Amino acid sequence: xxxxxxxxxxxxxxxxxxxxxxxxxxxxxxxxxxxxxxxxxxxxxxxxxxxxxxxxxxxxxxxxxxxxxxxxxxxxxxxxxxxxxxxxxxxxxxxxxxxxxxxxxxxxxxxxxxxxxxxxxxxxxxxxxxxxxxxxxxxxxxxxxxxxxxxxxxxxxxxxxxxxxxxxxxxxxxxxxxxxxxxxxxxxxxxxxxxxxxxxxxxxxxxxxxxxxxxxxxxxxxxxxxxxxxxxxxxxxxxxxxxxxxxxxxx
Numbered sequence: 001x002x003x004x005x006x007x008x009x010x011x012x013x014x015x016x017x018x019x020x021x022x023x024x025x026x027x028x029x030x031x032x033x034x035x036x037x038x039x040x041x042x043x044x045x046x047x048x049x050x051x052x053x054x055x056x057x058x059x060x061x062x063x064x065x066x067x068x069x070x071x072x073x074x075x076x077x078x079x080x081x082x083x084x085x086x087x088x089x090x091x092x093x094x095x096x097x098x099x100x101x102x103x104x105x106x107x108x109x110x111x112x113x114x115x116x117x118x119x120x121x122x123x124x125x126x127x128x129x130x131x132x133x134x135x136x137x138x139x140x141x142x143x144x145x146x147x148x149x150x151x152x153x154x155x156x157x158x159x160x161x162x163x164x165x166x167x168x169x170x171x172x173x174x175x176x177x178x179x180x181x182x183x184x185x186x187x188x189x190x191x192x193x194x195x196x197x198x199x200x201x202x203x204x205x206x207x208x209x210x211x212x213x214x215x216x217x218x219x220x221x222x223x224x225x226x227x228x229x230x231x232x233x234x235x236x237x238x239x240x241x242x243x244x245x246x247x248x249x250x251x
Contacts, residue, residue, distance in 0.1 A: 098227050099167060107162045109138075110173040115145035119173065130155050142179035142208070149182035154206035156245045160229050161208065164243070167223035168215055175211040177240050178202060201231065207244035209235075217241055225250060 106126035112119050120141045124134040135155060143150040161174065181189070181202040189196040201207035212220055217234065220241045224232045231249045233242030 098229075101163055102166060107159065109158060109162060111138075111141060112173045112175050113141060113145070114175055114177045121173075124155070124158055142176065144180050144182045144185050146185045146188075147182055149180070149185070151180050151205040153180065154204075154245050156229070157206050157208060157243065160224065160227060160243050160245060161210065163227055163229075164220060164223045165212070167226065168212065168219050170212045170215055172213060175213060177209040177211065179208045180205050201244040201246045204246075206230075206246065207242065209240050209242050211240050 106123050108121065108123040110119075110121040118141060120137060122134045122137055124131055124138060135153070138158065139150050139153050142153055165171070165174070179202070181200065183203055186196065186200050186203050187198065190198045190200075210220075211217070217236055217239055221232055221234045224241060224243055228248055230243065230245040231247065231251075233251050235241065
């Protein structure tokens with residue numbers, strides 16, 4: 001009986017050894033967490049920060065130039081646009097060809113000073129030349145009405161004014177609201193009015209604010225703009241137009 005028990009114990013021990021040798025190895029042992037399969041119904045893990053950075057970098061490289069951020073797009077600014085912004089207003093996108101101008105007839109102006117009530121009629125150009133005496137009279141007439149300061153006015157400004165009258169067909173007296181301004185006078189005006197520039201062209205002797213009595217201001221504006229000879233400011237509420245021989249710009 002004892003021998004039977006010993007034989008049975010030896011048989012069971014041998015069977016256990018064989019079973020241990022034939023058990024398959026654990027396929028998950030030694031693998032990383034990322035290699036494990038996601039259980040059915042569970043959400044996939046979010047991509048790591050490094051993965052997001054790589055995806056964004058690749059998308060930026062493939063993005064067309066037209067979709068680049070506006071801040072990165074280069075803007076081309078012409079010298080004319082720079083000068084126009086320097087003195088206010090905006091430069092026209094496309095300048096219109098000037099109308100046919102009378103370049104032979106004598107050029108005369110009849111002016112009324114709105115502030116001093118003075119009047120003058122003078123022929124400042126004829127036979128291809130400006131007349132010095134007439135220019136001197138205009139310089140005095142267009143002086144600063146606040147401190148009586150004078151300057152040499154730009155003769156081209158008188159041409160702009162004269163050609164504008166010819167285009168609209170005006171033959172009466174032109175009302176001058178403002179012409180030359182001394183630096184002191186202009187600084188005072190700029191301090192009390194938002195519509196006065198601190199570096200106004202009026203201080204350079206090449207600007208005038210005018211009216212043609214009986215002529216709508218928009219017609220004066222259109223005629224002056226067609227010349228492409230300087231700045232044109234439109235003030236319909238006040239009923240006047242600003243003309244100057246600075247950079248071509250409109251406001």
